[in-house]
Amino acid sequence: MATIEFQDVTKRYGNDVLAVDNLTLDVKEGEFLIFVGPSGCGKTTALRMTAGLEEVTSGDIRIGGQVVNDRPPTERDIAMVFQSYALYPHMTVYDNIAFPLRQKRVKKQELASRVREVSRLLAIEPLLERRPRELSGGQRQRVAIGRALVRRPQAFLMDEPLSNLDAKLRVQMRAELLSLHRRLGITTIYVTHDQTEAMTLGDRVVVLDRGVVQQVDTPERLYRRPRNTFVASFIGSPAMNFLEATLGESGLELGRHTFALPADLRASLGRDPGDVLLGVRPEDLRPVDGSAGGFDAEVVITEQLGPEVLAYVRVDGVGVASSVRGATADGDESAELRETLVARLPGDTAVRPGQRLRVAPNLAAASLFDPESGESLLTP
Numbered sequence: 118m119a120t121i122e123f124q125d126v127t128k129r130y131g132n133d134v135l136a137v138d139n140l141t142l143d144v145k146e147g148e149f150l151i152f153v154g155p156s157g158c159g160k161t162t163a164l165r166m167t168a169g170l171e172e173v174t175s176g177d178i179r180i181g182g183q184v185v186n187d188r189p190p191t192e193r194d195i196a197m198v199f200q201s202y203a204l205y206p207h208m209t210v211y212d213n214i215a216f217p218l219r220q221k222r223v224k225k226q227e228l229a230s231r232v233r234e235v236s237r238l239l240a241i242e243p244l245l246e247r248r249p250r251e252l253s254g255g256q257r258q259r260v261a262i263g264r265a266l267v268r269r270p271q272a273f274l275m276d277e278p279l280s281n282l283d284a285k286l287r288v289q290m291r292a293e294l295l296s297l298h299r300r301l302g303i304t305t306i307y308v309t310h311d312q313t314e315a316m317t318l319g320d321r322v323v324v325l326d327r328g329v330v331q332q333v334d335t336p337e338r339l340y341r342r343p344r345n346t347f348v349a350s351f352i353g354s355p356a357m358n359f360l361e362a363t364l365g366e367s368g369l370e371l372g373r374h375t376f377a378l379p380a381d382l383r384a385s386l387g388r389d390p391g392d393v394l395l396g397v398r399p400e401d402l403r404p405v406d407g408s409a410g411g412f413d414a415e416v417v418i419t420e421q422l423g424p425e426v427l428a429y430v431r432v433d434g435v436g437v438a439s440s441v442r443g444a445t446a447d448g449d450e451s452a453e454l455r456e457t458l459v460a461r462l463p464g465d466t467a468v469r470p471g472q473r474l475r476v477a478p479n480l481a482a483a484s485l486f487d488p489e490s491g492e493s494l495l496t497p
Contacts, residue, residue, distance in 0.1 A: 118146045118304050119181035119194075119271035121167065126176035128162050128328075136162040138328040140176070147302040149295075151319035153309055155351070159328035160308045161276055167306065168197050168274050181271055196265035200277040202257045204249040204264075211245040214263045235263045238297070255286045262297070272304040279314065291317055312352050316340070324348050340398075341482065346491035349396050349484060355427060355459040357484070358402060361436030362395040369395065369480065372434035374412050379481045385495045386485065393494060394438055396484035399427065399461035404474050411477030416470050417457050424464045429457045430476060438488075 121144040128137040137159040144150045152160035165171040167178055169190035177184050185193050196217075204213050211232060218228045236242045239259045249257055258278060265273060278294075279287045295318055298305060309315055315322045316336040324331045324339065324347075332344045343349035343357075350356040363370040364386075368377045405411040414430035437456040460476060462468065485494040 118302060120144060120146050120179070121272060121304060121306065122177075122179040122182075123163070123167075124177045124179070126163070126166065126178060127174050128159070128166060128171065129174045135328050137166070140330060142323065142330065142333065144304060144306060145320075147304055149298050149305045149307065149318060149320045151307050151309060151315040151322045152325060153312055153315040153322055153351075154325035154331075156310060157327075158325040160310075160323075160325050162328075163325075164197075164274050164276055164306060164308045168195060169193055194271045195274055196268050196270040196272075197274040197276065198258075198261050198265050198278045200280050202249070202261045202281075204257060204260060206249050209246055209248055210241065210252070210260050213249070213260055214267050217264060217268050231267050231269075232263075235267045238266070238300075239263050253286075254282045255290060258282065258290060259293075262294075266301075270303070272306070275305065275307040277309055278307075280309075280311070287311075287314075294318060312354065316352070322352075324351060326351075342493070342495065342497070343396070343484060344493050344497075346394065346396070346486050349486070353398060355399050355461070358397045358399065358458045359438040359486075360395040360397065360458070360478075361438055361488070362393050364390045364393050364485070366390060369393075371395070371478075372412065372436070374410070374435070376410070376478070376480055382480060382483065382485075382495070392488050394486040394488050394491075395478065396486060397458075397478045398482065399459040401479035401482045402430075402458055402460040402476050403479060404460070404462070404466075405477045406475065411475040414458070414474055414476050416468055416472045416474065417454065418470055419468055422464070426462050426464055426466055426468060428460045428462055428466075428468050429454055430460060430474070431457050432476070 123140045123142045126137060126140040129135055140163060152163060154160050162171060166173050169188060173186050178186060180193055180195065205216065214232050214235060215228055218231060236245060239262060241256065241259050241263060244252060244256060252260065279290050282290060291314060307318060319336055321333060322336055322339055323333050326347050332339060332348045339348060339352050343352060346359065360371055368375045412435055413433045417429045417431055420427040437458060486492065487494055
């Protein structure tokens with residue numbers, strides 16, 4: 118196991134494209150760290166620089182305390198698992214796993230022992246004589262992981278390794294990867310655009326946008342205390358709701374409604390009264406009866422998901438900020454859903470399009486952002 122350190126790492130392509138901008142980050146020994154963000158955010162470029170597949174424009178990358186900027190990939194003692202598996206189609210599973218050991222001229226008896234050990238660990242022993250074309254997607258991915266694991270590297274680098282699998286297999290492989298990491302404890306950097314993978318696998322998650330780190334934190338804190346509207350809208354599905362509000366002396370004003378701020382939320386505020394963006398997760402927008410306050414809303418559409426139902430509601434007299442940075446990357450929301458909020462309700466909730474109901478935000482779990490900069494107004 119080894120630490121991996123990025124110190125002011127920048128990658129430019131020509132004079133116009135800044136892929137990674139001043140990345141400074143320490144990956145702890147044995148940590149499972151996730152790079153997540155939209156396409157083109159720089160996450161794969163950062164991984165490829167770590168592997169030695171891309172040159173660093175400026176800054177330093179250290180593996181195990183040693184600067185590796187000028188070392189070729191073969192001298193970095195890392196193993197990489199690719200999205201495409203990168204298996205040799207003419208070789209058996211056994212030979213694919215054994216390939217990096219043969220390159221190192223490992224003795225035949227030790228080679229066979231290590232291949233069998235990895236095969237047992239990944240439950241692919243019955244597949245050793247097959248070729249990749251005879252395997253399912255999940256089996257191919259296990260072989261690719263086995264080929265990386267057999268080298269006993271200081272660190273794993275994984276580039277969207279589950280993206281070619283169907284939904285059921287992805288869930289299964291996530292659990293297997295997590296179990297494998299807990300048993301072996303090898304330092305791992307994992308790149309994905311899937312925030313569900315990021316939240317379920319990572320000890321810590323690095324959220325990137327346009328080459329810049331937006332937040333590095335545990336999955337729970339990313340979800341509950343995002344540092345800006347980009348993180349708030351990227352992490353979580355459906356995304357966080359944003360409402361235009363005013364922070365006054367008597368509480369939080371939403372249209373003609375005023376809600377009292379919980380004491381701990383007010384204590385963590387870092388600004389004076391004024392306009393704010395209120396961020397509310399879908400599960401924290403709750404139906405209430407008339408005596409409990411709230412505001413009127415009309416259900417536009419519903420999505421029945423079994424254990425939960427998503428209700429898209431249009432509220433009366435409350436401004437919905439649907440164009441905050443990152444909330445809708447392409448600005449292509451339909452006219453019907455524009456200026457709606459999303460409520461996550463229990464699956465047995467009787468709700469249908471056209472129905473009227475009262476909803477209220479759970480301010481104890483809310484976030485507040487500056488409407489201009491998008492930065493959180495709550496102290497860390």
